[in-house]
Amino acid sequence: MKRRILVLLLIACVGVTLFAAGAKExxxxxxxxxxxxxxxxxxxxxxxxxxEEAAKAFMQDHPNVNIEISTYAEPSVVSNYAxxxxxxxxxxxxxxxxxxxxxxxFVPKDLIYDFDSELNFFTGEFDKSAFxxxxxxxxxxxxxxxxxxxINETYAVVVNTQMFKEAGLVDAKxxxxxPNTWExxxxxxxxxxxxxxxxxxxxxxxxxxxxxNFYATILSVLRGALGDIYKADxxxxxxxxxxxxxxxxxxxxxxxxxxxxxxxxxxxMAGRNSLMAGKLAMLLDAGGRFIEGExxxxxxxxxxxxxxxxxxxxxxGFGAGIIIPKASPVADLAVQFIKEQMMxxxxxxxxxxxxxxMPAMLKYYDLAEAPEWGVLKDIANxxxxxxxxxxxxxxxxxAPPILQNFLDGRLDLERTISELDRLAIxxxxxxx
Amino acid sequence: xxxxxxxxxxxARMGLLFTLPGLCFVTVYxxxxxxxxxxxxxxxxxxxxxLRPKLNGIKNYIAAFKDPIFLLSMKNTFVFxxxxxxxxxxxxxxxxxxxxxxKGNSYLFKTMIFMPIVVxxxxxxxxxxxxxxxxxxxxxxxxxxxxxxxxxxxxxxxxRSTAMVAIISVTIWSSVGFIAILFLAGLQSISTEILEAAxxxxxxxxxxxxxxxLPNLHETYIIAGIWAILRGxxxxxxxxxxxxxxxxxxxxxxxxxxxxxxxxYFEMGYASALGFILSxxxxxxxxxxxRLSTEKEG
Numbered sequence: 104m105k106r107r108i109l110v111l112l113l114i115a116c117v118g119v120t121l122f123a124a125g126a127k128e129x130x131x132x133x134x135x136x137x138x139x140x141x142x143x144x145x146x147x148x149x150x151x152x153x154x155e156e157a158a159k160a161f162m163q164d165h166p167n168v169n170i171e172i173s174t175y176a177e178p179s180v181v182s183n184y185a186x187x188x189x190x191x192x193x194x195x196x197x198x199x200x201x202x203x204x205x206x207x208x209f210v211p212k213d214l215i216y217d218f219d220s221e222l223n224f225f226t227g228e229f230d231k232s233a234f235x236x237x238x239x240x241x242x243x244x245x246x247x248x249x250x251x252x253x254i255n256e257t258y259a260v261v262v263n264t265q266m267f268k269e270a271g272l273v274d275a276k277x278x279x280x281x282p283n284t285w286e287x288x289x290x291x292x293x294x295x296x297x298x299x300x301x302x303x304x305x306x307x308x309x310x311x312x313x314x315x316n317f318y319a320t321i322l323s324v325l326r327g328a329l330g331d332i333y334k335a336d337x338x339x340x341x342x343x344x345x346x347x348x349x350x351x352x353x354x355x356x357x358x359x360x361x362x363x364x365x366x367x368x369x370x371x372m373a374g375r376n377s378l379m380a381g382k383l384a385m386l387l388d389a390g391g392r393f394i395e396g397e398x399x400x401x402x403x404x405x406x407x408x409x410x411x412x413x414x415x416x417x418x419x420g421f422g423a424g425i426i427i428p429k430a431s432p433v434a435d436l437a438v439q440f441i442k443e444q445m446m447x448x449x450x451x452x453x454x455x456x457x458x459x460x461m462p463a464m465l466k467y468y469d470l471a472e473a474p475e476w477g478v479l480k481d482i483a484n485x486x487x488x489x490x491x492x493x494x495x496x497x498x499x500x501x502a503p504p505i506l507q508n509f510l511d512g513r514l515d516l517e518r519t520i521s522e523l524d525r526l527a528i529x530x531x532x533x534x535x
Numbered sequence: 536x537x538x539x540x541x542x543x544x545x546x547a548r549m550g551l552l553f554t555l556p557g558l559c560f561v562t563v564y565x566x567x568x569x570x571x572x573x574x575x576x577x578x579x580x581x582x583x584x585x586l587r588p589k590l591n592g593i594k595n596y597i598a599a600f601k602d603p604i605f606l607l608s609m610k611n612t613f614v615f616x617x618x619x620x621x622x623x624x625x626x627x628x629x630x631x632x633x634x635x636x637x638k639g640n641s642y643l644f645k646t647m648i649f650m651p652i653v654v655x656x657x658x659x660x661x662x663x664x665x666x667x668x669x670x671x672x673x674x675x676x677x678x679x680x681x682x683x684x685x686x687x688x689x690x691x692x693x694x695r696s697t698a699m700v701a702i703i704s705v706t707i708w709s710s711v712g713f714i715a716i717l718f719l720a721g722l723q724s725i726s727t728e729i730l731e732a733a734x735x736x737x738x739x740x741x742x743x744x745x746x747x748x749l750p751n752l753h754e755t756y757i758i759a760g761i762w763a764i765l766r767g768x769x770x771x772x773x774x775x776x777x778x779x780x781x782x783x784x785x786x787x788x789x790x791x792x793x794x795x796x797x798x799x800y801f802e803m804g805y806a807s808a809l810g811f812i813l814s815x816x817x818x819x820x821x822x823x824x825x826r827l828s829t830e831k832e833g
Contacts, residue, residue, distance in 0.1 A: 365693040
């Protein structure tokens, strides 16, 4: 009997522990009474998209609303929300994610709202025509708008104009010359590269080859070279073409000669840090990085140019956007907050002028101050979105090692193309 | 007699009651996840796209041994763990012996040796990433500009020949203090009478170390050895932070592959199988270490 009591006690204790582990604070919404809106994002989302400022302004306008802001550590952590959302509860009402690839996971189980038909977001001044096309494309899954774009970015080349001037790579107006082919890009880098007693004192070029973002570079240069990233079937990435072979050949040549640094393999911020330190001539990365360069080198010493082909074929566009879980008890309030604050002039022009993130809404483009935005806007208008593969993470993880092995001379060109092709064919295209 | 029994029984009951919270915690947070993931390891279960796990026998385990990236990461993990284990154990023992024999202000040195372990490994990895940076890192700056040997500067993290060496060195830096402290505790537990007897018998320091001290440290070998094996096989933060597995997959380790499958590809079934394979390897080496240390004792 006593044993039974002990067993029951144990079960009760386990039950209480499980309940305590699973319990979350529930927000009790009421249209008239106090309401709480919970927002989460990566720390850079919160800072660079002015979320705190937007929250303050919203709370001033709506004294009955309290906004709580939290951050999550890294993009893949968002997946953990699926556990709560599948059980009909949520610790957040708005989650800012770095693109549709981080939202696709919630769609099969119907855990997030579609901004088109379910939230009816795109009405009046928020009609889809008011948004930059690439941003909308980046938020679509199975043809529906599950991610509302907040900011857009595109890949381009940030250059140190002072170094270009010293190397004679400027036009009559003193503006940096634009390399039209990859061979020219390599020749520019070679001219700009400087060593002293065997040590590099000025790096010719740094290309975003990190394990984290190499995929973006691949998609950018493919689009620039071909004007599209897909084969004739419209869903399979196209690596088996002479243009991409030429890009790879030049990249390898640059690595062999040391004019393209490999530092980005292991540190995705190495290029921008070198740029800001005034040690790098050309950086192929997100174009908005020019703002960071200007902050340390001065506005007159930094500019943005398209990489070969980007001015005609376009580049890769990406960005951050918002998802709203269906488990949120205050989805309407979330939409109201987005319309009133996140799409406001304060947020949208602030993010472009201070942090170099392009606005989601077209009307704010003209309020961007730096002249570089003209170049980036042109590239962005031709840019393509991230391919909506259900297992896109596999491409992100598996493509960089293949290319790094090629650049290190461990794989020949044909084997590299065939491995990339095999990877492209194996990706899950069910979300197209 | 009856009173004594009931006293013992009530004492046992009280003991059980006191252990109940801990037991609950272990059941909920350790036993339950262990059983669940064991079940998942025999299932086809994508955390995002599958409605529920579907049993598929040992398919995940077979797939693991056909997965070239997993096999490569296993090889990398063995390379890391072997060098890490040997170096950290030998170096830890040497440091402990130096501290044991050093009669000066040993607290200062003990603190210095132990200090790196309080620095989070991920933070240390970020710092060393900068130190090892190719063009503008501290190490190459010292080699090139301070010692005027620019021909010896190198891409420590971007070359596959040195990337793993750099990761091993950071991990050793962070944990050698802990191993040394374990060995020092072992050394201090050796009876002073034995050491004094050796001294009276005229044994040299070298003879004392090899004939008396080292044979008496078998319990420490077991504890420190298991700790080093666990640390070596479960390495994650330094390669993740310092190289992300690059260049190519040269520094990709098993834990990274398991994490990616679980939380990037959401393949919980496959990731669980990989996790159990790693557990079996760790258990095997821990058992081997224990047996070898015990045999030495016999």
